[in-house]
Amino acid sequence: MHGDLAHRAVELADALLREARAQQTPDEHAQARKLARMMADPHGKELTIALADQAFRSRRPERIADQLAHLLERYGVPQYMDWWERVALLLGGAMAHYLPSLVVPPIVNRLRHETQNVILPGEEEDLRRYLAERRSAGLRLNLNQLGEAILGEGEAARRLDAYLALLARDDVEYISVKVSSVFSQIDLVAFRATVARVAERLRTLYRAAARHRYRHADGRVTPKFINLDMEEYRDLELTMAAFSEVLDEPEFLPLSAGIVLQAYLPDSHRAQRTLTEWARVRRARGGAPIKLRIVKGANLAMERIEAAVHGWPQAPYGTKPEVDANYKRMLEYGCRPEHAEAVHLGVASHNLFDIAYGLVLREARSVEPWV
Template identity: 60%
Template sequence: MSMQAIRDRLGTVRGQDLSDEALAQETVALAEDILRVAQMNQKDKEKVQAEKIAGMIEDPNGKALTIALCDQAFRSHKPARIADQIQYLVKSYGMPRYMKQWEQVALGLAGVIGQVIPQVVVPPFVQRLRHETEAVILPGEEEPLQAYLKKRRDARISLILNQLGEAILGEGEAERRQQAYLDLLAREDVESISIKISSIFSQINLISFDHTVELIKEQLRLLYRTAMAHQYRHPDGRETDKFINLDMEEYRDLHLTVDAFCQVLDEPEFLAYYGGLVLQAYLPDSYEIQKSLTEWSLKRMERGGAPIKIRLVKGANLAMEKAEASLHGWAQAPYDSKPQVDANFKRMITYACHPDRAKAVHFGIASHNLFEIAYGLLLRSVHQIEPYITFEMLEGMANHQ
């Protein structure tokens, strides 16, 4: 099995009118082919990481401890305080079963001996934690970041950078985060960034919806102007505006983000700007919003405007949405079951892969599920819309795929 065999399979369906049954069969077969090729290219280090993640999934307490460690071990700069927290977490959750024996010993020593000589024991432990996350968290320091961006550029892989950190607590922090995004856009080696409105504006008020949208639009205008002022030179010599993708987590941000996005890009100053946003398939609202965005983009292009891009994700905030709904006694915003989410994901891919729509709304399928990827690849080939449909994955999660 090789990449050429996958290309050949896609070539045989190109321009063909497949029935739903035939499309389903081809999707399964293509996913199998992709998996075989990916496994052939998987490095030893990636195999070890995959085995560790698989073990963690089967160890709920170990998973909870790992999340707590990553969340809390970096908060303090005092080794004694970190050692105390490690000991507390191990007592609370127990020793992770998925860890190797030497890792369990190291974790226990960090908590116990760290109480006596924290300056000696804790720094290597924290460094090890950082090492475990370096595949998915890029360095922020200038030299290593610059080297990494160059490495990916040379490999013809586009990166969308996302600043770590979730919702901010005040306008001072919002201004600092906004400046960090502006600094990224000004870099010659950065092509695209992803932002959340909750990270650049702290005073979100759904009761005052229109007023909140107006304030968000002010922030977006500044970002879009900066993106248009700093062109990105592609390896083939083309120059384009920097790309900004509007991300979101909480359901409350969905309609605010969509309204602000459309209203700003409808303004004459930004009519030619190619912008994007995320839709989450686990929200029932997303399909109808996708359709309305497509109709809006088609009309915008008739006025001489640029197309837009939608990135489709499953949604990663289910636990918080469930908790919030439970606390307030209302129905949760996301679907209740995974089959509903998966069905909506495929429905949205199917809608996006119509040739006329795809020209107005470029589509990024963000998934590590090979069946979803295979389904998207087949529809893209069937409708001959390869330039408009792309695939996105999280850095370091499954690089062999």
């Protein structure tokens, strides 16, 4: 980082943090403290994630009761919870088998309350109300379908239908999709055949995005936006190939779409350069800009397991300073005006200093409309 920009980024991060704390409500402060405790409680975090997934997935109290007992036996009662929550969860786990219809609903409701800021309700009326409230507040939302890895083409078809249903809604502008969620038979040995099958699914989604337009609050009407998420390292080249090949087709030249790159992978900066060179050529042909969202990466545990099982080095960098340096390298490359015009940049990080650096860098490079 250039010295002046780094100094300005530190000052801006300090100002943002002070302002955020000044605006924080007592409830938000309590929630932040609880979240910090959860992050320091590995078993509690794993139980909460598993319980949220399984409690929201089933509508049968008996099934949820069975899973609650299993998860409590496996992980124990989370230490990050308040004492009365620990007691209630322990009693609920003991009583759920005997009175599931009485005990389970309060537990599920409490869990929904705890996660309401990050997990949206799937019920039609609640979801529509939430989206309307956020739109009236001037916020734009990116919706992502929760769910485990798919196991077959039937499940992939159902997930694809769920994405298409979201795109058809008049109150949804932007969705995120993983390639592995719409095609189950990924075979990297048969790379070209797999790219062709994935491309078929992407065409279906992109056609729906182009067909179902979104009306913004200011009256503008644009195609829906689809962002391709990245998860496993093995999917990087496949996702890039399917993304660029489909968007290179004449039918999709006018369509703007996005892709995510993870800075904890050493390959990501090379991938960024490749995508940028391709996008600039596509733009010169009259194509729309693409969007690149840069994240740190959230699949480290699985990548380590994958490496340990096969006896090879892990794909991500081994240290946080390396990840942070690569993130800033990608940010600097993406903020060059000749790149940002063709590849709009999304700066996604929990690190306030990264956000601040992105803000001062885009101002210094005069690329605010694209970053």
